[in-house]
Amino acid sequence: MKRKLRMGMIGGGKDAFIGAIHRYAANMDGLVELVCGALSINPEIAVDSGRSLFLEEERIYANYEEMIEKESLLPADKRMDFVTIVTPNFAHFAPAKLALQNGFNVVIEKPICFTLEEAKALKQIVEETGLLLCLTHTYSGYPMVKQARAMVSDGLLGKIRKVWVEYPQGWLSKLSEREGNQQAAWRTDPKRSGKSGAMGDIGTHAAHLAEYISGLKITHLCADLNILVEGRALDDDGNVLLKFNNWAAGVLMASQVASGEENALKIRVYGEKGGIEWAQMEPNTLLVKWLEAPAQILRAGANYGDRLSSFATSNCRTPGGHPEGYLEAFANIYKNFATTLMAKMDGITPSEEALDFPSVDEGVRGMAFIDSVVLSAQSDKKWTEYVV
DSSP, X not given: OXXXXXXXXXXXXXXXXXXXXXXXXXXXXXXXXXXXXXXXXXXXXXXXXXXXXXXXXXXXXXXXXXXXXXXXXXXXXXXXXXXXXXXXXXXXXXXXXXHHHTTOEEXXXXXXXXXXHHHHHHHHHHHHHOOOEEEOOGGGGSHHHHHHHHHHHTTXXXXXXXXXXXXXXXXXXXXXGGTTOHHHHHHTOHHHHOXXXXXXXXXXXXHHXXXXXXXXXXXXXXXXEEOOSTTOSSXXXXXXXXXXXXXXXXXXXXXXXXXXXXXXXXXXXXXXXXXXXXXXXXXXXXXXXXXXXXXXXXXOOTTOTTTSOXXXXXTOXXXXXXXXXXXXXXXHHHHHHHHHHHHHHTTOOOXXXXXXXXXXXXXXXXXXXXXXXXXXXHOSSSOEEOOO
8 A cells, every 4th residue: 555544533532541542553653644533422522632633623523423424425535444442341332333334444442342242243243344353452462472472373382281360450449430530430330341340451451361372262260259449339359260272271360459560461371391471561571481491581672583483573663672562562453453454455465463463353252251250250150161
């Protein structure tokens, strides 16, 4: 293609956190430009946000229905190519469905929908239309996460036996949803967030990372969910035992009341020959521990093609020693999606590296994880089958 992809955005106005992150990420590689938006359910905020982003006045829309209808009537050389949806969980399905039905590709925040049934319906629409849907499971965008996945896929660790993933945060250690914290308010509200709190918000990230790196699928789990801050409506802490499809064992912990923790996502995967360890707050480092050899420390860097996989190096922007973090990982999701979409529009087969971004399938599995965890926590049975 000889132009940038044109992006629309639903949600993500100036009063939102994640919308700005998406815009930074989409813009980082120069492949995407924001051309229109329905940026808030509040008309004043929607207009102010659109103007602050220098959108054309006629492409600042009052709601997503208007945006999708009017964009679909524009000539092909002007209308948006895809839409990014960054609304709270309960407002994911309807705009995604309408966008797909009107021929627009979709990028969407996780979890993909409010219910598993909605996620399955979206998958059916994606399959019927042949359009792309990208789910922003950010942490799979880190180069050393991709390196870990490649090492497991290449069999360097042998058969995987154990997966240990933890995601402690401390930001909900107080009843912040009643103290004016809008991010806390909707994430702890069952009507807007869904049937699970911590497990739905960050537990889904942990589960996705466990499956992404190991190449395995969770088949059974045993869950304990807790509300540790009195007065809260949804779980803010949980522990889950996992079984995978090769009968590897796993442990998953997610908590938003781990006082003092920031965003301490960490994963360890062990096979017959060795294990790997990666931590989100030290993302450029992958620790490799061998059964019969000294441990290794691998570092991210675009100039390390002699020691890292192409999946890792193709998602690095700078030489070793130049830190790349959360925004770059987020941008890698957008870059791979955009590169794939451009190739598709040009009738070219995208590379395997470009195709490496979360899709609607991961979205369905994420919703199945939430359902399974809640079902297990409410059951007196030890193991609950994964309800995909």
